Amino acid sequence: MNWHNILTVxxxxxxxxxxxxxxxxxxxxxxxxxxxxxxxxxxxxxxxVIGKARSETPTVMILGGEDSPxxxxxxxxxxxxxxxxxxxxxxxxxxxxxxxxxxxxPEKFQAGLTAGAAPAVVIYHYEGxxxxxxxxxELEKFFRELRERTTADRLAERxxxxxxAKPFELKxxxxxxxxxxxxxxxxxxxxxxxxxxxxxxxxYPAMDLxxxxxxxxxxxxxxxxxxxxxxxxxxxxxxxxxxxxxAMGFMLLSMGVTAFVAxxxxxxxGSMAKAGAVAAxxxxxxxxxxxxxxxxxxxxxxxxxxxxxxxxxxFTISLFAKSxxxxxxxxxxxxxxxxxxxxxxxxxxxxxxxxxxxxxxLNLSLVCKEMLSGVWHWNYIAIIFGxxxxxxxxxxxxxxxMFNRExxxxxx
Amino acid sequence: MIEAxxxxxxxxxxxxxxxxxxxxxxxxxxxxxxxxxxGANGAGKTTTLRLLATLLRPTGxxxxxxxxxxxxEPEKVRASVGFLAASTxxxxxxxxxxxxAYFGKLNGLADAEIRTRTQRLAxxxxxxxxLDRRCDQFSTGMKQKTSIARTLIHDPAVMIxxxxxxxxxxxxxxxxxxxxxECRNRGKTVIYSTHVMSEVxxxxxxxxxxxxxxxxxxxxxxxLRATQGEQDMEEIFVKIVGGEATK
Numbered sequence: 001m002n003w004h005n006i007l008t009v010x011x012x013x014x015x016x017x018x019x020x021x022x023x024x025x026x027x028x029x030x031x032x033x034x035x036x037x038x039x040x041x042x043x044x045x046x047x048x049v050i051g052k053a054r055s056e057t058p059t060v061m062i063l064g065g066e067d068s069p070x071x072x073x074x075x076x077x078x079x080x081x082x083x084x085x086x087x088x089x090x091x092x093x094x095x096x097x098x099x100x101x102x103x104x105x106p107e108k109f110q111a112g113l114t115a116g117a118a119p120a121v122v123i124y125h126y127e128g129x130x131x132x133x134x135x136x137x138e139l140e141k142f143f144r145e146l147r148e149r150t151t152a153d154r155l156a157e158r159x160x161x162x163x164x165a166k167p168f169e170l171k172x173x174x175x176x177x178x179x180x181x182x183x184x185x186x187x188x189x190x191x192x193x194x195x196x197x198x199x200x201x202x203x204y205p206a207m208d209l210x211x212x213x214x215x216x217x218x219x220x221x222x223x224x225x226x227x228x229x230x231x232x233x234x235x236x237x238x239x240x241x242x243x244x245x246x247a248m249g250f251m252l253l254s255m256g257v258t259a260f261v262a263x264x265x266x267x268x269x270g271s272m273a274k275a276g277a278v279a280a281x282x283x284x285x286x287x288x289x290x291x292x293x294x295x296x297x298x299x300x301x302x303x304x305x306x307x308x309x310x311x312x313x314x315f316t317i318s319l320f321a322k323s324x325x326x327x328x329x330x331x332x333x334x335x336x337x338x339x340x341x342x343x344x345x346x347x348x349x350x351x352x353x354x355x356x357x358x359x360x361x362l363n364l365s366l367v368c369k370e371m372l373s374g375v376w377h378w379n380y381i382a383i384i385f386g387x388x389x390x391x392x393x394x395x396x397x398x399x400x401x402m403f404n405r406e407x408x409x410x411x412x
Numbered sequence: 413m414i415e416a417x418x419x420x421x422x423x424x425x426x427x428x429x430x431x432x433x434x435x436x437x438x439x440x441x442x443x444x445x446x447x448x449x450x451g452a453n454g455a456g457k458t459t460t461l462r463l464l465a466t467l468l469r470p471t472g473x474x475x476x477x478x479x480x481x482x483x484x485e486p487e488k489v490r491a492s493v494g495f496l497a498a499s500t501x502x503x504x505x506x507x508x509x510x511x512x513a514y515f516g517k518l519n520g521l522a523d524a525e526i527r528t529r530t531q532r533l534a535x536x537x538x539x540x541x542x543l544d545r546r547c548d549q550f551s552t553g554m555k556q557k558t559s560i561a562r563t564l565i566h567d568p569a570v571m572i573x574x575x576x577x578x579x580x581x582x583x584x585x586x587x588x589x590x591x592x593x594e595c596r597n598r599g600k601t602v603i604y605s606t607h608v609m610s611e612v613x614x615x616x617x618x619x620x621x622x623x624x625x626x627x628x629x630x631x632x633x634x635x636l637r638a639t640q641g642e643q644d645m646e647e648i649f650v651k652i653v654g655g656e657a658t659k
Contacts, residue, residue, distance in 0.1 A: 220501075
């Protein structure tokens with residue numbers, strides 16, 4: 001191994017890659033834009049849609065209720081809903097979204113309230129439809145309040161205290177500091193993004209430096225040089241690793257800036273002018289969920305061997321391909337295989353244990369979730385870091401072996 | 413100096429079984445000499461040259477190039493060889509200067525030496541106009557000049573040319589042929605593979621006819637004419653490889 005040669009190959013590949021638009025897109029531009037787009041783009045669209053749905057007064061239909069004029073009148077008077085005339089096609093109208101929900105008042109509902117009966121009120125809505133659920137929610141709220149008023153009236157009639165129906169209050173208070181809350185909120189999401197970006201960051205340089213070179217005929221030119229094969233592999237591999245790590249680095253940097261700007265905007269009520277000054281305030285942490293900085297450092301350390309693993313795997317697979325296109329067709333499905341453990345790691349209720357600590361990627365996803373919320377299981381961390389290093393070393397060894405195979409290098 | 417002793421290379425193919433791409437090939441090329449390897453497509457020319465350039469490892473036999481053994485000292489062999497083939501392309505995103513400097517560095521040259529040699533090669537090959545332009549914008553002629561500069565940057569004692577004129581226009585092909593002659597005049601050991609009969613007639617001191625991985629005949633142009641009783645190179649070639657002559 002000759003470090004001068006490795007560095008020469010690496011620096012040339014770095015220069016070459018920085019002039020390649022596809023590599024720049026996958027290692028710098030997309031990772032930098034993903035967080036602002038998710039936060040300000042998707043977030044803004046989602047909050048806009050939800051806000052619009054909330055601001056609309058839901059149209060509802062009352063089914064029955066001819067013998068309960070007072071309740072119907074109260075419903076019609078409510079400013080939270082808009083009652084439309086009853087029609088037999090109410091079910092179709094909910095489906096077609098011309099009304100949001102319908103409420104079925106049982107026979108003699110009003111009389112039943114006075115008599116102490118327990119009639120059932122049924123609310124019809126369209127499951128999974130946002131506006132319909134808001135309509136149903138308003139109806140539910142109306143009838144919950146009616147129920148509470150009726151209970152209070154009944155107790156008052158019998159001269160009984162209100163605490164008879166409500167013997168105690170129930171409250172929930174958070175004791176977790178903001179960074180733990182942030183860790184729990186982002187703990188699943190951040191490793192998921194890191195895993196995707198680490199792989200896509202490695203993918204394009206790997207394809208370009210192996211299959212791309214074979215296709216363009218420069219691989220044979222390079223092999224004619226007196227540099228040992230292992231030096232070429234390591235120089236190229238370091239570039240692929242740089243792609244992977246830079247994708248992660250730019251994503252984390254962009255995430256930090258996005259959180260800073262988002263916090264500033266929230267604090268200043270949307271005023272960009274005040275953003276910088278307000279963000280400096282210590283209160284920013286109360287507005288946006290914080291992430292434990294030590295957790296973030298831990299995540300970076302844990303991701304490193306996985307980035308090496310990704311770089312080596314992407315490199316080996318691309319090396320086998322005859323062309324850039326063939327390499328793409330191998331690596332694209334691999335993305336799904338990689339996403340699977342990352343998605344499982346995001347699911348609530350899946351916790352790190354001795355067996356899962358050996359499952360590549362899933363272990364990373366789970367341990368990152370723990371570390372970002374301030375939980376440090378050192379025994380698992382050691383197992384995960386160690387096993388990831390072993391997997392990475394095996395993959396790198398395989399890459400070197402593949403590069404020395406004539407049938408792979410000259411597979412055209 | 414190039415010496416090949418019973419050089420053999422076999423490949424395994426799922427459909428065709430074992431293929432002997434180079435079969436017991438022996439020859440010798442001295443400094444200041446051009447050895448022409450003449451053969452049809454798939455005859456084993458590229459495999460033989462790749463074995464000499466240590467891009468492939470022989471399955472049998474041995475060879476020395478520039479005094480170094482291809483199996484035991486592949487890096488030293490490559491350091492003494494300049495390999496130019498139709499399949500050795502340039503890095504499109506690098507400039508000609510960067511391309512030449514990269515291969516200079518890979519050959520262990522110091523930066524100052526690379527600068528001096530690049531200047532000299534640019535003068536000789538008339539490259540100044542496009543030296544700092546990216547290779548993906550080059551014409552075929554510019555590409556060939558840059559490739560030649562790339563092979564010469566470390567001043568190798570041995571030059572290996574694998575069908576270097578393949579797909580080139582007449583003028584560029586002539587420039588390559590001229591360059592090969594210059595290599596001989598500078599005392600370099602040159603091996604040149606082609607399937608173009610006229611090129612071997614014009615260029616080569618010794619001609620080796622290769623077919624089916626075997627070196628079937630070897631000699632000077634005059635010697636081959638005498639032994640085969642033919643004047644035309646194409647007729648000689650067809651006679652040796654066992655095909656039908658045209659007359």
